[in-house]
Amino acid sequence: SYDLSQPPSVSVSPGQTASITCSADKLGNKYVSWYQQKAGQSPMLIIYQDSNRPSGLPERFSGSTSGNSATLTISGTQTMDEADYYCQAWDSSTVIFGGGTKLTVL
C-alpha cells in the first residue's frame, strides 16, 4: 500500500512560518491536497493540485511538491491556524490520507 508520512506535531510562534511535510515514494509525481481540521470541526480543503488555493482562502497558505515530498507552508502563522493538517493523494484508485500533523501556535 502507498503510505503518506507526516510528522505528528509541529510548533510555531505567532507571526512565524510553519512548514508541514508529507513524504512518500515519488510523491512529486502525484497531485497532493491538504486539509485543515480545527478541533470539533470537519476537515476543510486548503490546497488542491499541489499548490492551488480554494477561493477565499488566505494567501498565507501555500503548497509545493518536490521529489518525494510535499510541503504545506503557512506564512505569518496566526493563532487561528492551530489545527490538525492532513495531506492527501490518489494512488491505485484509492484516496490516501497522511496520518495528520498537529500544528501548535505558541
Next chain:
Amino acid sequence: QVQLQESGPGLVKPSQTLSLICTVSGASIGSGEYYWSWIRQPPGKGLEWIGYSYYRGRSYYNLSLKSRVTISVDTSKDQFFLKLNSVTAADTAVYYCARCFSIGDQVWLDPWGQGTLVTVSS
C-alpha cells in the same frame, strides 16, 4: 453554495449494518460533474477514505473495507448512501460525506459535511 449533511442512526449493534444518508444541496448529483465520497475518522485518530460513487453507479472502495461496503446514489433526491455490513467496535467513528473532484489522478474532496458519530455497541 454546496452543502452536505449526513444523517442516520448514532448507535449500531455489533454484526449489524451501518446505514447513513448524505443529502446534497446547492448541486445536482445527476449532473455527472463529481463523485460522491464517504470518509471516516475514529475518535482521536486520523482520516480513512471509505470510497466514492459516480451518479451512474460506478464505485471505488478502500480495499480494506471493500467486502463490507456499498455506496449508492439517488439522483432524484440528491442523496447518496453508505452501507457497511458486519460492523464491530472498530467501525466506531465520525462518518463524513464529501463531494469529490476527480480529474485523472487529480482527486480532492470539497466540501465536507459536518460529520455524524456512529458508535458500535450492544
